[in-house]
Amino acid sequence: MPELPEVEALSSFLAARVVGREIARVQVVAISALKTYDPPVAALEGRAVGAVGRRGKFLDFEVGGVHLVVHLARAGWVRWRDSLPVEPAKPSSRNPLAVRVGLDGGDGFDLTEAGTKKGLAVYVVRDPVEVPGVARLGPEPLDLGVEEFAGLLRGERRRLKGVLRDQTVLAGVGNAYSDEVLHVARMSPYKLASSLTEEETARLYEALGDTLRDAVERSRGLAAGELKAEKKVGMRVHGRTGLPCPVCGDTVREVSFADSSLQYCPTCQTGGKPLADRRMSRLLK
CATH class of the missing domain: 3.20.190.10 (MutM-like, N-terminal)
Known part of the structure; x- marks a missing residue:
């Protein structure tokens, strides 16, 4: 998308x-x-x-x-x-x-x-x-200050992955870039947004801005037909299940849902622990 x-x-x-x-x-x-x-x-x-x-x-x-x-x-x-x-x-x-x-x-x-x-x-x-x-759109993420960003997360008792993807919270971030932002921030997609400390909020804010600005710069001036390939090449974890993490070398893992999936690095984001993938668990029963 x-x-x-x-x-x-x-x-x-x-x-x-x-x-x-x-x-x-x-x-x-x-x-x-x-x-x-x-x-x-x-x-x-x-x-x-x-x-x-x-x-x-x-x-x-x-x-x-x-x-x-x-x-x-x-x-x-x-x-x-x-x-x-x-x-x-x-x-x-x-x-x-x-x-x-x-x-x-x-x-x-x-x-x-x-x-x-x-x-x-x-x-x-x-x-x-x-x-x-x-x-229904929320604010543009690149227009937010860190205090405004913190205000959006405050009281959000949802996982970070869902909050970042919610267009009423932040406009324009979807499945791919939410994976990338969380990897850069070294945070689990399952971490509750309301549980972030001040330091963690600042780290996530910086990762959000840096990831999006970098992607915008990489895409600038490209023809429409070249954008999909550029997006794929620029991904660190999203769409890279089974490949080595470019930061630590651990294997990128996936959690599947009904109509989508997320990718993450256990070493960088979850203390080395794989996240539960309920769909895979059902298949292995």
């Missing part, structure tokens, strides 16, 4: 190509992706793009007073095309294309989504806060 650094890079990539340009056509191929009907999609056509920005994991295109807001979900992506086909795309169960946006010069971009589980969401609204997910 694209998170804060990748969506930030996508917004910069697209802004350089679409700001000041007129949208000639918008074709919705996957009707399930469109979550609004007023204003209609046609309201975007014939208007110039004024800005492209990011709100958490959402892309926000300001188009002549109307906003096209996109959440790429787990398997969505943006594919830039220097030349779009003239003929309309046809819906197909094998076609990952969800929405096509054509510009006045014949180029444009496709919003695609791989796999059978669909989560890509597209909204046309007058104000981005009309999008429920945007309205």
Whole structure:
């Protein structure tokens, strides 16, 4: 899933190509992706793009007073095309294309989504806060001071992994970067947020900022098609189950859940003790 650094890079990539340009056509191929009907999609056509920005994991295109807001979900992506086909795309169960946006010069971009589980969401609204997910967003993590960050954690009797991923607490951090932040901070994903000492809170705050800023810098200036590979290469523990930890050499382990998983280093984060993986325990019975 694209998170804060990748969506930030996508917004910069697209802004350089679409700001000041007129949208000639918008074709919705996957009707399930469109979550609004007023204003209609046609309201975007014939208007110039004024800005492209990011709100958490959402892309926000300001188009002549109307906003096209996109959440790429787990398997969505943006594919830039220097030349779009003239003929309309046809819906197909094998076609990952969800929405096509054509510009006045014949180029444009496709919003695609791989796999059978669909989560890509597209909204046309007058104000981005009309999008429920945007309205619920917590503060941007890179805009927080350490005292504000401490205030968010205070009273949170949940595990750090869940708190960091909660978009109502912090906007833009997902499964991958929460793993990375906790590894840099040398903290267990199961540690209760409310149990952190002042020193631990400061350490987690620093790890959060350093990890995200580093990822943003690595992604800066990359083309949309290069961002996924760059994200994967930059990971220390996430997606590296069974590989050596780059810090201590211990084997990176995984805890699996119903629809996701987390990765961590026992030596760096849990005092050498493996975390319980209930799904694996059931399989071994």
